[in-house]
Amino acid sequence: MATVREQCPEPDPVTRPWAKHTKNGEHALVCHAIDTMEVAYLLYPIILGPRIRRELDRAFEPLQAQAQDWVALFCGLHDLGKFTPAFQALVIDVAKKRFTEEDHEILDRNAPTKARRRWDTKHGLGTAAHMEDMLKAAGASHDTAQLIGHVLGGHHGWFPGPGVIRGIKKKDDLGNQSWARRRSDLVRAVAALRGLDFETPNWSRVEMPSLALLGLAGLTTISDWVASDSSRFDYEPWPTDLLTYRDHARKQAEQALERTWWTAWQLPTCTGYRDLFRKSPPRPLQQAVEKVLNQCAEPGVLVVEAPTGEGKTRAGLQAAADLSRRLGLGGLYLATPTKALSKQAADDVRELMRATNSPLDVNLVYSGAAAELRAGRQEDQIRPTAVGEHEHSGDEDGQDSLEWFTRKRGLAFPVGVGTIDQLVKSVIRSGHNYLGMTSVSNKVVIVDEAHAYDLYTGLLVDQFLWFCGWVGVPVVLMSATLPANRREELLEYWHAGAEGRAPDPERTRVVEPGSWQVTWSGAQRSAQSFDLSDETRGRGPVRVEHVSDSPAAIAARVVERVGAVGTAIVVLNTRVRAQDVHDRIADLLESATRRPELVLFTGESQGVARTEVEARVRMLLGKGSPEDRHAIVVGTQVLEHGLDIDADLMVSDLCPVDLLFQRAGRLHRHARHNRPPGVKTPLLLIADTDPAEREARRPSARTSLGFSTGTSSIYLPWILGRTRAVLTDVLSRGTWDPLDEIGKQVHRVYVEDDPLIEPGWERAWEAAELGYERRRQWLRFQASAVMASLVTTPRSLLRLTRHSGPGGQTRPRDGRERDAK
Incomplete structure (x- = not known):
């Protein structure tokens, strides 16, 4: 008192x-x-x-x-x-x-x-x-x-x-x-x-x-x-x-400050992988990170391109610790696409804090974290009172200070994990945006799943990287399917900020697809390729088959394959399709003598209910799940990442090729010795419109490329069509080696000018391309309408908070677009 x-x-x-x-x-x-x-x-x-x-x-x-x-x-x-x-x-x-x-x-x-x-x-x-x-x-x-x-x-x-x-x-x-x-x-x-x-x-x-x-x-x-x-x-x-x-x-x-543990992150004198994670030997990826950072003496960008399950998160944290020590920084912020990934990554960051003998805790930073923090230890919180209390109603302090210290606490505190939205709000013209820039100025910023952001959010990420370069913030970008031209765009924005100039598109042109490598781009640039670990290589090629996109056909194939024994993950593009397939599987299993556990997991599960579903999915398909497990998990894109789970069979709706690779990364992810007959080799079923049905269309009816119900409202038809064309060869072979092929396939879908047009479908392809370009233009317009302008003079800093549109708009207004990269 x-x-x-x-x-x-x-x-x-x-x-x-x-x-x-x-x-x-x-x-x-x-x-x-x-x-x-x-x-x-x-x-x-x-x-x-x-x-x-x-x-x-x-x-x-x-x-x-x-x-x-x-x-x-x-x-x-x-x-x-x-x-x-x-x-x-x-x-x-x-x-x-x-x-x-x-x-x-x-x-x-x-x-x-x-x-x-x-x-x-x-x-x-x-x-x-x-x-x-x-x-x-x-x-x-x-x-x-x-x-x-x-x-x-x-x-x-x-x-x-x-x-x-x-x-x-x-x-x-x-x-x-x-x-x-x-x-x-x-x-x-x-x-x-x-x-x-x-x-x-x-x-x-x-x-x-x-x-x-x-x-x-x-x-x-x-x-x-x-x-x-x-x-x-x-x-x-x-x-x-x-x-x-x-x-x-x-x-x-x-x-x-002492009672809220508000102090800079203190690093030990040695921050190599073996010093930080003593219980596990470094993989080639982590050794490559150590090598490229060995001579680092000033800020820059580290790009880690490695497949799912290869240890990117630990490599990124290892880099953050090393960069913090070398550059005299005092913290880190790890940004992910989703809350679920943030919660999972928080455990990894806590392990890093223990490894560095730091008393600092991890601050979760995303919408909804306020309630979690308020329910936590009150003595560890800053609770401002009477800030702006006697100002105008509707005053400019609309982002109240207590909420900022709860919902966004990790941005100011030394160690934070949260969604990318909380970072890019700092480059949107709205009140207090300068706080985000100031708060990360003494940190290493890690951006996980750097390929996972749509064009609108990606433009905000570009602008944020410009400001990181300007402020001197080192950034670690991690991805499994980052197109080579996108990597160069991100690097160019950071360097443009560091040099106080506008980004130059001519510096981002590439002709070769990316590969598994670690790239450091600072005052000097170096790239280090690496061999994949034996565990990752052990997954081998994937058998690939087509399945009709009808819910009845999908349900029948899943029950046929794993109705009696084994596990399956079914990822559908819409909640309605997921619910339909789940219910049909349940009906087919009514008379089964040995029924598998059946779980439905969609984005509608939130709060406690989501936590309970995630726990159940991990119990059934996680690394510690029993050898005799028998389960089917049906869901939406929430199953793409954020869960360390493994299945014998994967069914996926057609989706952009990079996301298909992400989904397929759940196949045979963990080493198991008793896979059921028929799925000892990982099996991926791609649910798409029946080719014969498409060919039966009259030429006058071929005005759209034809996808599953709701799919083209989630992903742009132009990208889906190019993915389908690239997968034609894969389906004809019946086998896919994504670890060797994905780089070229992502490059072909997103970068190359190869039209990939099917004969007889020219009108549909023309309409899809026109829609794609219009969508890109609209999203660029939306982003430019809210983005803070680049700071080129001291006086231009005052324009950062000039309001235009709703503050904090980190996603497109209609929420539709996912893949216009």
Whole structure:
């Protein structure tokens, strides 16, 4: 509970304004400024990455004091705009008790009434206006004064424009010269607590680069929220001695970070694979990662291209640990396409934390994680209160601070695992987007399943990689089916950001398909191919057969193959088809003497129900499942990845070739010695329209390529058609060696200009291609409408939060598109 002391007889004028007024009482503005300053000083080396810190050092070097002190001071001054009649009068009774009678008239003029519920000036704008004027008076250039002022004034999520600030200076809201003089006195008093002279004559030599401004903006908001946790920072209405209060605030800040385990990730001196994962010997993939990073001395991008089950996740974590140690970083964030994958990956990251003897826990970061965190250990959480409480209704702080520290906690805390959406929100023009960029600046970012993102989300990922290059964030990309041209696009965006230029499409053209390799692209580029492990090679080729796409035919083939013994995974493209096939299998098994376990798993399973279904699927088909297991799991795309499961038989609806490879990776994934007769070799049944039925169509009826019901509403017909054409040869052979063939097949479907058109179906192919191009154009338009523009000048940083459309729109509006790569 916050402690409260009575008013002293003659308070210092700088202690009169209040900052927070809640059930805990009142908290003096100068005290909240000191609280925030002390938090910012401690978080400075934890949150801000090396490149941002170097830019801040250069910016404040003329002031002959540590940049860390100046940045902490500015963070503490974020609420200076509360020292105005407009804000103080919001609780008029409190204001009149705190201020002398000579201020009562202007307070009354600014007090809200029933007829005027809103007030004119938000306190962030007051901060921007005063800091700009005070810095100019101290000798700072117009640009430096304005940029610092506007960044501090945008601490609730939106950077104000110059015109807005010019307008409020003409209003009564900020008070007269007496109020301005007292605000400046507060600034000097707080600066003195850090041993700083605000009126230093060297301000004219200070220039603020865009990276320094980004770091100041993000650290200001995060420090404000931490210091607003009233359970950790006592409310002090009337401080009698600011130096004594500073010492008290420093101790509270240290305890707050210590109790929430908010500290940088400390790495051991050796971060090789054997040092981190002692119980298992490294595979060739992990040895290749070690080799390409051996001479790494600056940020870059590591691309890990390896098949499912080869150990990509451990290779990525090994790289993150090694890069963090080499580059002096303090954390990692692992991004996955889905929540399910995030939960699974969290266990791997926890193992890494134990291997590095770190006390840090993993923070899950995705929609819905807030409820999980609130149900967890309360003592480990930051719970800001009264942040923006006295702002306008519908205020720019729409992303409330408590939600940010729960739903997005891992972005600011050292170690996080979550969905890719939480990362790409930082490149969407919306409030607080700069927080994401600041929060990853001192981390290694790992992007798992880099091939799995649709064109819209992929464009956001491109933009995010540009900002990673700009900020100096090393990135690890992991994929099993990344087209070679897509790999080059991702690398080009990162390097364009690092060099502060626009991406050049000419640098991304490739003619050769990709292969199993590890690529490091930093100041220099090196690629290391590797042999697949014996376990992966042991899976061998896959037998491939066609099956009619009718639910009845699929159900009959599954029961025929594994009705009596064995296991099967059936992946359908829509929930309706999955339910239909499941029910038909259940009917066919009614009279069976030995029925297999039958499970339905679709995206409709959420929360506890999903967790229970996943647990059951793992029990039936996971690595520890019994040798005599007998089960059929029917589902949708949720079975593609995120589950370490294995089956004797796989049935899959026709889907893009890269996703088919992903699905087929569940066949004979684990070493087993007693596979049932008929499926001792992995068997893949591809459910597609019957070829004879297609050929029977009259030429006039061939206006579409013809796919299973609902399939063309999930995947684009152009990509499905090209996949079908590539698989024609596979089906004619009856065998598929995906480990050797998938690179060329992905290249052929997504990269090559080969038309692959079937004779007699020209009209259908033309319509499919036209739809594909229109879809790509529409998705590009949608993405460009919400994406933050590239930062090319310090002033362009202020455009990051310019709102356009719904914030956080990380998926296409219709949610249809999956494969327009």
